[in-house]
Amino acid sequence: MAATHADEGSDPIRAARAALRVERRRTVDEREALRAFRGRVSSVPTEDGNATAAGPAAMDPTRGAGGAIGGAAGSPDGAGGAASPGSGLVAVRDAYRATVMSVPHYETEYDDTYERSVAAEFGPEIAYALTRTDSFHEAYKRSLLSAIETAVQEREAFLDALESEIESVERAGSRLDPVRSEVAAIDDELGDGDAAAAAAGFGALDACRTRIEALVEDCDRIAARRQRVLADHERRLAIGDDIDFATYCYQDLDASYPILAAVGTLGDRLERLRDRIERAMARTR
Incomplete structure (x- = not known):
């Protein structure tokens, strides 16, 4: 069965949570x-x-x-x-x-x-x-x-980093959920196809586009915060010369940076939705 858009955004986060639970148990x-x-x-x-x-x-x-x-x-x-x-x-x-x-x-x-x-x-x-x-x-x-x-002491330092990473993953997931819900709501409002979207009228479409821009900014902030967390891990914890903290924790996952992957997937959907809105707006002129 094909994955839904929600599944595409949430799967990396669920996988990250599971990987972190395993790593924490092993480190303890x-x-x-x-x-x-x-x-x-x-x-x-x-x-x-x-x-x-x-x-x-x-x-x-x-x-x-x-x-x-x-x-x-x-x-x-x-x-x-x-x-x-x-x-x-x-x-x-x-x-x-x-x-x-x-x-x-x-x-x-x-x-x-x-x-x-x-x-x-x-x-x-x-x-x-x-x-x-x-x-x-x-x-x-x-x-x-x-x-x-x-x-x-090295295990204790690694556990501290894992706890910080777990908190970061949970925070990112909780912030992405409302963005994902808002995207789904806009998608429902537009209906099926460009003609259905154009029927909503220029004003309604422009309002949807404004909402999309706000959601893109939310995703950018989530991604920027994740980058700061990852950089902090690297400053505090040395894993090895050829591997960083995230790659070590998520080496068995499809994405070495699952939160950024989830943000990227949602960002791609926002871009497709914005393109659709702008096509529909062109039809109303």
């Missing part, structure tokens, strides 16, 4: 999993020895937080490296698998090995320390706990 799951992992790591005892096998960079707590569970990493696959059974590194690995790698969407979204996952999440240096050495040294623990805290 990841944040809570990281918090649980942090608690378990805190209770893992450290082991004596020289903590230099992974290189000095691995001991730097300011490096390595990857900001995403899973994803591509520069380290090789592996499930545990040189750690001996019963060591602190094994305890860390088991804790990670039981928390971070056990979020409901892990297999669908990431499906990485342990080593690739910790490399993507915390950086290759910490991943090397956790998977390619033989003891869980105090320096490793400090660096790991710091990286976990950074990852938690």
